[in-house]
Amino acid sequence: KIGKKRVLGENRTIEISNYTELEIGERVETTWRHSSGPGSFAAAGGYACNLNLYMSSEEMSMLDSTRLANGRVDPVVIANSILPRQVVSLLVESDSLGSATTTGSTTASTPAWELTNALRLDQFLQTAFLDEWTSVVAIDFVVYNPNYKTISYVTVVFSWNAAGSLHSKEVRSSTLKMDLASEYLRLLEMLYMLMTIMYLGFQFMALYKLKWGFFHDFWSYLDILSTTMSVMSLSTWTRYERRDENMKSSSPDFFPSIETIQRAQSAFDYYTRISAVATMTIFLRIIKYLAQSFPRVKLLQFTISLAIP
Numbered sequence: 001k002i003g004k005k006r007v008l009g010e011n012r013t014i015e016i017s018n019y020t021e022l023e024i025g026e027r028v029e030t031t032w033r034h035s036s037g038p039g040s041f042a043a044a045g046g047y048a049c050n051l052n053l054y055m056s057s058e059e060m061s062m063l064d065s066t067r068l069a070n071g072r073v074d075p076v077v078i079a080n081s082i083l084p085r086q087v088v089s090l091l092v093e094s095d096s097l098g099s100a101t102t103t104g105s106t107t108a109s110t111p112a113w114e115l116t117n118a119l120r121l122d123q124f125l126q127t128a129f130l131d132e133w134t135s136v137v138a139i140d141f142v143v144y145n146p147n148y149k150t151i152s153y154v155t156v157v158f159s160w161n162a163a164g165s166l167h168s169k170e171v172r173s174s175t176l177k178m179d180l181a182s183e184y185l186r187l188l189e190m191l192y193m194l195m196t197i198m199y200l201g202f203q204f205m206a207l208y209k210l211k212w213g214f215f216h217d218f219w220s221y222l223d224i225l226s227t228t229m230s231v232m233s234l235s236t237w238t239r240y241e242r243r244d245e246n247m248k249s250s251s252p253d254f255f256p257s258i259e260t261i262q263r264a265q266s267a268f269d270y271y272t273r274i275s276a277v278a279t280m281t282i283f284l285r286i287i288k289y290l291a292q293s294f295p296r297v298k299l300l301q302f303t304i305s306l307a308i309p
Contacts, residue, residue, distance in 0.1 A: 004029040030117045032129055035093040046136070047129070048113070050089040051121065055082060084122035089115050132164055142261055149179040153261050174265050180244055189234070196230040203227060219288055226281035233278045236271040243267055 004013035005021070005028050013029060016022065036045035055063070059082050066077045094112040119127075130137070140155040152175045161167040203223055207214045214220050243264055247256055284304070291301040 028119075030090070030119060030127065032090045033092040033116055035091070046138075048091045048093070049124075050091060050113075052087045052089060054086070059085065084120060086121045087118055088121055088124040090117040090119075092116050135160055140258060142255070142258055144255070149177065151176045151178060151256075151261060153258070153265060174269075176244075176261065176264055176268060178244065178248060180241055189237070192230070193234055196227060196234065199223075200227050219285075222281060222284060222288075226278065226285055229274060229278035229281055233271065233275045236267075236274055240264075240267050240271055 005016050005026050007014060007026070016028070022028065032047050032049070034045065035048050062081060063073060063077060066074050068074055091113040094114045137158045138155065139157075140153070143152050143154070144150070145152065152173060154171070154173045157168075157170045157172075159167045159169075203220075206220075247260060247264060287297060287301050287304070291298040
């Protein structure tokens with residue numbers, strides 16, 4: 001149901017399910033319920049809505065008939081005639097769970113949303129939902145680039161202070177590559193894995209020869225940290241590739257949900273942090289070995305050691 005309409009000239013309301021039941025001048029009482037579950041923005045609670053971008057055949061014909069001389073679409077027609085007709089769905093997070101996504105041994109559930117009301121964008125902007133008491137407005141959307149086979153997740157957050165002025169504006173974007181299949185990348189992964197296993201064998205040999213003396217050298221701890229980070233980096237990337245394949249196979253005919261893309265982005269960010277530490281430790285190990293033959297590298301190694309507290 002859309003909501004209750006107030007009958008003209010009468011002090012009563014009637015439930016309606018379609019806007020065709022409205023007479024000119026009648027108003028609709030619409031309720032936007034608060035959501036406070038984990039699916040809300042930043043899990044901080046708030047009011048959620050979905051803007052459904054869709055053009056009917058009538059709007060497509062209108063757009064084609066008003067094209068500019070150079071063949072481009074007139075943005076004024078979109079802003080004044082098409083965009084106001086887009087539907088805004090007012091949502092509330094349901095107590096039940098939505099779809100579940102399984103990656104390896106981990107299963108994550110996507111929060112379920114219930115539609116409470118629907119209205120056009122121009123009608124939504126005429127309501128008092130966004131007023132001088134609004135403190136934060138967050139907009140997030142996902143776009144797909146078929147040329148590069150990437151999905152970009154964009155978040156825009158506006159916040160106002162108590163005086164009503166715009167306090168901050170933050171724009172965050174992240175891009176995920178959907179097609180990870182690459183023979184060149186696979187070859188580099190295998191080379192990295194073989195070198196990590198080989199260096200791990202060298203560490204076990206040194207530990208067998210030196211016994212407890214192995215732990216008396218600072219560089220031994222750096223080697224252990226570097227090998228651990230390399231193993232974690234390889235395993236994390238393997239899990240991320242599996243997650244990517246599962247996301248594509250579970251959504252062959254429809255676009256994955258924003259929650260699914262957010263989890264994929266979090267997994268990739270975790271892999272990036274692990275790989276950054278692994279790369280830094282590998283760089284220090286290279287300096288350690290080159291310092292034994294090149295005086296300038298020895299000086300660089302000494303300079304780095306001065307920065308260690």
